Amino acid sequence: MRCGLQHYDPSSAFGAIIMKQNSITAAALCALLSLSAGAQDDVEKAALEFTQPAEIAAVRLWRIPDERLAGLSSEQIQALLSARSTLIAFFRALENRGDVFELMTPEFARQYPDPPSVYQSVLGYETTLMQVAITGFARSEQDDGNVQLFFNATTFTEGEIHVSGARSGLRRVGSDWRVASVDADEESAGFVASPTR
Numbered sequence: 001m002r003c004g005l006q007h008y009d010p011s012s013a014f015g016a017i018i019m020k021q022n023s024i025t026a027a028a029l030c031a032l033l034s035l036s037a038g039a040q041d042d043v044e045k046a047a048l049e050f051t052q053p054a055e056i057a058a059v060r061l062w063r064i065p066d067e068r069l070a071g072l073s074s075e076q077i078q079a080l081l082s083a084r085s086t087l088i089a090f091f092r093a094l095e096n097r098g099d100v101f102e103l104m105t106p107e108f109a110r111q112y113p114d115p116p117s118v119y120q121s122v123l124g125y126e127t128t129l130m131q132v133a134i135t136g137f138a139r140s141e142q143d144d145g146n147v148q149l150f151f152n153a154t155t156f157t158e159g160e161i162h163v164s165g166a167r168s169g170l171r172r173v174g175s176d177w178r179v180a181s182v183d184a185d186e187e188s189a190g191f192v193a194s195p196t197r
Helices: 013-051 066-070 074-095 115-122
Strands: 127-139 146-157 160-173 176-184
Touching (some): 074 115, 074 146, 074 160
Antiparallel strands (some): 127 146
C-alpha cells in the first residue's frame, strides 16, 4: 500500500490501466480543490472590491491664496512646509501605532503615559484616520518658531466617514518642528483657505 492507494505493477496491462485511472482521479481531485480555493479567493476579492471607496475626482479641495504666501520669505514658506511635513508624519505615526513622542514637544508628550493614550486622545478608539488636508495657517510676525496649522481630518468610525476641522500648534525645537497641541477647531480661529473650483 502506498499513500492510501493499492499499488499495481505498471508493466502489466491491468496495472497500467489502474495507475492511469488513479492519476486521472488524483488530477481531477486536485483541479476540484484548486477551483474551490479559487472560488473562495474570488468571493473574498469581490467582497473587498465591492465596498472599496472609489475616487471620482482628485482631492484638491483647498488652496491657500497666493497673496497669503506672497508676503512670506522663501525661508518662511519652507518653514511652513516643514511644519506641515511634521504634522503629517505625526498623524501617520499615530495611525500606524508608531512612536509619536519623537514628533511631539516634550511638554505635549509629558501629558501622555504612552503612544496608545495619544491615539485615544486625538482620534478615539476604533477610528481610522483616512486623510488630513491642511486648510490654512496662522503665524506670529514676531515669532517664527511657532505656527498653527488648520486642517480637515477624514476619519472612519463605526461604519461611517466623518470630516471635521481641527488645528495643531507646532513649535520649532532646535532645527526641527514638533507638534505642541492638537485641538478641535470649533471656532475656526485664524485664516482658513477657501475651496478651489
